[in-house]
Amino acid sequence: MKIPRKQFTASIPTFAMGDIGFLLLIFFVILARAQDDSHIQWRPAQLEDLEAAGVPLANVAIDSGFKTYLNGKEISVENLSARLAAILGDAPAGRRNVFLKVHRTAAAQTFEPVIEAIGEAGGDLVHILEPESEPPSP
Amino acid sequence: MKLRRGKPLVDPPALASSDIAFILIIFFLVCASVQPETGRAQTLPKTEEKEDKRDQSKNLEVSITPTTIVLNGSPLQLPEFAARIKAALEPKQRPEDRVVVVKSAPDTEYQQWIRVSKAIDDAGGVVTLELTKERTITVE
Numbered sequence: 546m547k548i549p550r551k552q553f554t555a556s557i558p559t560f561a562m563g564d565i566g567f568l569l570l571i572f573f574v575i576l577a578r579a580q581d582d583s584h585i586q587w588r589p590a591q592l593e594d595l596e597a598a599g600v601p602l603a604n605v606a607i608d609s610g611f612k613t614y615l616n617g618k619e620i621s622v623e624n625l626s627a628r629l630a631a632i633l634g635d636a637p638a639g640r641r642n643v644f645l646k647v648h649r650t651a652a653a654q655t656f657e658p659v660i661e662a663i664g665e666a667g668g669d670l671v672h673i674l675e676p677e678s679e680p681p682s683p
Numbered sequence: 684m685k686l687r688r689g690k691p692l693v694d695p696p697a698l699a700s701s702d703i704a705f706i707l708i709i710f711f712l713v714c715a716s717v718q719p720e721t722g723r724a725q726t727l728p729k730t731e732e733k734e735d736k737r738d739q740s741k742n743l744e745v746s747i748t749p750t751t752i753v754l755n756g757s758p759l760q761l762p763e764f765a766a767r768i769k770a771a772l773e774p775k776q777r778p779e780d781r782v783v784v785v786k787s788a789p790d791t792e793y794q795q796w797i798r799v800s801k802a803i804d805d806a807g808g809v810v811t812l813e814l815t816k817e818r819t820i821t822v823e
Contacts, residue, residue, distance in 0.1 A: 563700035570708050574818040590794040592801060598722040607793075644722070649794045651745070653787035657812055663733070664727040672797060 582606055582617035582646070589675040598671050599642055603632045605663065606646040610618040611655045622658045629666035643668035722766040725800065726809060741780060743771055743808070747799050761798055769806040783808040 585608045605625070606614040613620055615628055634643050643663050647656045663670050745768070746753040752764045759767060768783070775781050783803050787796060803810050 562698075566701035567703045567704050567708070568707065574708075574712070590797050592723060594801075595721040595723060596719060598720040601796045618806065644720070647793045651793045652789060653791040653793075653796060655791035655816055656793055657787060659686070660812065662815060669724065669728070670727050671722045673720050674797065678759055 549573055558680060578663065579651040582614060585614055585646070586610075587646055587648040588650075588663060589646065589673060592674045593677045595674055595676050598673060601642045601644040601671070602640070603668065604644045604646065605629070605631055605649055605661060606653045606660060609648045609650075611648070611651055613655075613659055622662060625659065626662040626665040629663060629668055633666055633668055639669065641667060641669045641672055644671050644673050646673045697768050700744045701775070707791050723797075724799065725804065742811075743783045744770070745783055745799065745803070746786050746788070747791045747796055748797060750793055752799055759801065764799070765802040765806070768803055768808060772808050778809065781808050784813050786813045 585606045587606060587608045604614075604616055606617075607615050608614065613625065614621055616626060616632075620628060626667065629643065633643075643666075645656075645659065645663065647659075744755055745764075751758040752761065753759070754764060754767055754771070757767075757768055772783075785799070785803070800810055
């Protein structure tokens with residue numbers, strides 16, 4: 546007589562799914578923040594009549610220490626044009642937005658070569674500014 | 684006497700916890716990232732080498748320093764400059780005639796530069812930067 550083997554059922558522990566989903570999301574959030582430039586210290590210049598800036602393909606910033614950054618990573622002005630051109634790729638005109646965030650006290654000798662590099666790469670330049678605060682009424 | 688019916692124990696459906704966590708994180712991410720940026724698009728200025736001076740006599744020239752704006756040799760303050768550049772560009776119809784050559788002193792601050800640039804844009808001008816390239820010449 547054959548003794549039937551006991552059948553074991555293997556079930557996936559569904560209780561851990563929340564933790565797995567959470568960890569996966571953290572992973573993707575960290576990946577997404579690789580392009581983030583929120584750590585850069587800068588104060589935007591003020592101007593009136595500003596518009597919504599739209600969506601950028603690249604962010605170029607000059608911080609309060611007058612260093613240049615591309616998508617949050619420090620870069621030399623000499624390399625900026627080539628790196629930007631690679632990022633912009635074959636994107637059609639009008640969708641090649643490059644946000645330029647310049648600290649308000651940066652000097653022309655710092656920001657003009659950056660503007661030139663964005664032009665060379667064929668980017669659509671958008672100056673990121675803040676609305677001019679109205680003078681306090683007496 | 685009435686017998687009390689025992690209440691059945693109900694476990695929360697653990698399978699849904701991943702969906703709940705996912706929706707919550709999406710909600711917080713959207714809240715954190717919706718911070719609209721404001722700015723000003725600018726038609727990119729074409730840079731010109733200093734030695735390439737063709738046709739520049741026709742174009743308006745603006746020099747920006749930290750304290751003043753010089754339009755064709757006259758030092759001005761911003762409100763006066765805005766009016767003068769508008770008047771100067773008004774009769775010009777062709778786009779190539781509306782080019783304004785902007786030369787900035789090295790220590791001109793961005794805040795000053797962007798105000799002047801806006802005044803030129805608003806007057807219908809096309810900003811063109813004139814950059815002076817540094818060169819090292821070895822003399823034997």
